[in-house]
Amino acid sequence: MNRLAPFEWIAAMRFMREGSAQTLLIVLGVALGVGVIVFMSALVAGLQSNIIRRTLNYMAPIVVVPPEQVARPQRDSDKAQIAALVQPRSQQLRSIDQWQKARAQIERLPGVIAATPVVSGPGFALRGDANKAVTITGVEAESYTKVIALADKIVAGKLSVATSDIIIGVELAKDLGASVGDKVRLTSPTGASETLSVTAIFDFGNKGVNERNVYIGLRVAQNLMNLVGGVSSIEIKVEDPFAAETIAQAIQAETDLEADSWIKTNAQFFTAMAAQTLSNTLIRFFVGLTAALGIASVLVVSVVQKSKEIGILRAMGTSRAQVLRLFLLQGAAMGLVGSLFGSALGWAFLAVWRGAAKNPDGTPIFIIDVEPSLFLLAAAGATLVGTLAAVIPARRAAKLDPVVAIRG
């Protein structure tokens, strides 16, 4: 007997060791449950953070654009009746009014890391016989790289967007047959065109982006888009990507400009993520419930099997509270031990997954970062569930009438 252990603990441990087959089975059951929960949680969290990371690779969390142009209905001045219905206006490329001032305003807002002016519009990239539709993005290299980690994505050449420079994606480079140093001709819908030389090639790991995006200097883009001195949008990086929508609303209130957060523009993706989280929560709940029912049923059987022993313990002066604790402890111990094995099991599942889910080149499809807190949480949760599961059997045991228990 461990000298430091109290009576309830000693008795609980012996009772469980005595019913070793039952104890082993239920610990195994709890371990499986916890293993599945740990694995699922890590997988879903990893999946989501990877998608977010990849999306925010090439996309700013918040994009500020000029307010939408709307056609005002013509009204009869006296009766305020609509005199004519007007079709929605087509949106022309316009500059943000006083964008320098707006940018400074935005940068002062809490949670904003950087804001960069962007001129973007459609265009064509031509080289030899190849002619590709592209999205022209005119940027200010210094501030743009604070918002989008473009420099990290350069696979060839050197990031530079001086007057005659253009940065293109790997896919476009392939389509145009261009490499670093080659000339590419860029034309805009206004008919303006520029001949630029490729200084760098990027790879965002997204085919659409690699095919369509081209980066040029802000001034060149202003000329091409006929937007001299103006910018079509301000892109903003924030500290917490999930606070983007709140900050976007603050920007809208502050500047009268339209601010779109990535949460709003990717609403479908967020709905999918919410559904994923919900299904994961449901799985956790039901696995937890199953484990709890398992523990409860094992303990109920144990109370019935040991009713005479409980009766004699009560007869020789053991209090109801002691008997209650004796069984609560068994539930807690089953949960805790199960969760320890379960964490190991979850870890093993993840290791297998990491080994199996690889790209052809051997890099992982996505990185799963397992936080130690997940295991702590699983252990605490399982212990709590075990204790709660033991409440009913423990109360039954505590309520046993020693006379009935010993006679029966």
Added chain:
Amino acid sequence: MAEIRPGETLRLEGLCKSYGVGTPVETEVLHGIDLRIGRGEFAALVGPSGSGKTTLLNLIGLLDRPTGGQLFIEGRETSGLREADLTRLRGSSIGFVFQYHYLLPAFTALENVMMPILAARGRPDEEMRNTAAELLDKVGLTPWRDNKATEISGGQQQRVAIARALAMKPALVLADEPSGNLDTKSADSVFDVLRAVNETSGTTFLIVTHDPRLAQRCDRIIELVDGRIVTDRPNRNVVRRSGAAFSESAGARPPS
């Protein structure tokens, strides 16, 4: 005859017990029992089955509550006590020996004897280990003290149960057919142990038995019929069997 010291261990005054109180089938099984048992007595409670012996024993053992009358344990009235206080009083003043030993199979003989002290004090210590070892020695089981409770014979198990009943140095030991499950030889040895404890430590014993042979070995015989004490007399011809007490343990070796 054991020395009877002044004072009472047990006093019952008009003790009644009914079952099904408040229902049409209310039945009174004990009708106003008056009884005094002095310190150090070794008394037998006999009577036909259904006479209320076990019910009376449960009331005295504070396992059940009477529906009328008063019950004093060492001069303390018990009807006003709360459940938790009854449990505490039961643990400290009363030891039980049942027909079946009810040892905890997960524990050794020594640990089983320690159990009541452990439950009372919360944590194990050397002192309670020594107390338990002494008690096991008293019932002649020192060689078997580290055996699991399931790894000793029936007679030995019952003697462990007796040692356990004595662990808290109770004023009163209640034994309900303590040898009912044993063969004659083991029954005798168990009885010898009870007698020896009574004589050496002055513990009061009340033993329920339907075996007249064993009743004859008690100092006093109380007979219960239909919930009433019909005779209560001192036994003048106490049968002694000293010397045969620990015959089983003397030459035998522990199993395995």
